[in-house]
Amino acid sequence: MATPAATKRLTKEYATISKSPPPYIIAHPSEKNILEWHYILTGPPDTPYDGGQYWGTLMFPPDYPFAPPAIRMHTPSGRFQPSTRLCLSISDFHPKSFNPAWEVSTILTGLLSFMTSEEMTTGSVRASEHERKLFAQRTRWWNSTGGGSKQSSLLQNSNSRGIGAIKAGDGGAKFRQEWPELDEENLRWMKEKQINLQTGLPMPAHTQHGPCSPEVAGLRRRPGGSATSGVGAVVQGGQVARDVGQSWLSRNKWRIVFGTLFTYILVARMLGDGAVSAAT
Template sequence: MATPAATKRLTREYASISKSPPPYIIAHPSETNILEWHYILTGPPETPYEGGQYWGTLMFPPDYPFAPPAIRMHTPSGRFQPSTRLCLSISDFHPKSFNPAWEVSTILTGLLSFMTGEEMTTGSVRASEQERKLFARRTRWWNSTGGGSKPIPNAPGVTAQPSSNSRGIGGIKAGDGGAKFRLEWPDIDEENLKWMKEKNLDPATGLPRPAQSSQLHCSPEVAGLRRRPGASATVVQDAQIARDAGQGWVSRNKWKLVLGTMMLYILAARVLSDTSAAA
């Protein structure tokens, strides 16, 4: 439980950060525990994290500001291990180096600065720039679905999960993410779900659904090769030409050949008759 001094200090800081948030940072305390703060860092331009939505928690000790908070980032980023305590000079790994004059905005600004650098520490990971860009494109999907673990929005059974688990107080275990994010950031969660719908993303995978191709069906008239009322006579003529082209010359001119053969026969008979009479 927070001391009166910690409660007073954090209440004042919440009013301050709400009125004038630092660039790319928003944060608020949980409604049920003023020592549990939730933040979202937006990836700054010209970084591998550009446009990404990085959600995490600050767990303050009861005697804050005389001791620093535990800092976690739940959203996979390619920079930090998800939901793992980070060893920073502003975190609970170094209580002696913490300055009581530092505020929530100071802590989160320092976290953003460390994130966009390459220094390694406990809880950080190495990844290529391309991998981090890929993580950035999937952050909104991950936050609102817990990486595909949360059912379709508004479905029965979507409830917040306890924040205390094997990762420690403030950690998010597999399957808790989407419901917890929705509890703390309902407006942003709704925006994310609309964005996913616009992008036609599958909530289970975060990948685009295959485009639904409309199958074209021929009309009965065309399928049956029948001439439709009002159709051009050219269609019928072309069909006749096609049939003629498929026949041989003899087949097309057989009656001419028959008549010609008969005329030659008659002519030959007359010639033979005249020859016999002259003899």
């Protein structure tokens, strides 16, 4: 339970951050517990996280601001282990280095700055820029669906336990509870983009040429290119060529037969006439 001082301080900070949120940051306390804050970081432009929707929590101690919060990011990002306590100078890993003058906005601005750097710490992970961009594209889906319907092994680690940890596969229930407007917005976005709710990826377009467009067929190739797809194309092309050839022969076989017979008679007659002339 929060002390009166912590309640007063956090209430004031909520009013401040609601009125003037820092760039790419929004946050609010849970209705049931003022010590549990939920934030959304929007990936800044010119970063691998551009446009991503990163949801996380700050769990404040009862004696805040004299001790720092536990910081977690639940949305998979390719930068942090999901729902894992992060070791930062502004987190509960380093209570002695925390400055009581720092506010929620200060903490989240520091988190965003650390996220867009490459510095490593407890709870951070390495990933390529391409991988982080793919994570960014699926953040809305993950937040509003919980990353699927089954418990994921992605979060099975010691630091993901404790108050504030979120389990994958909850169907997005916790996110929906804390961010109902964003959840509705995400669902509309997924419908417009035709996002598969099981995978978070766009559903393949069905065309009149078949159930699989060339673009989707290309996604099924093995990473890095595969000789198998090339061989398949050659075999398929050869089959088409054979079909075309057989079709032409079927349509013109009698013409070919009569033409061959006529040519044979003509040549034989010419050779016969030549032999008679030579004899006379």
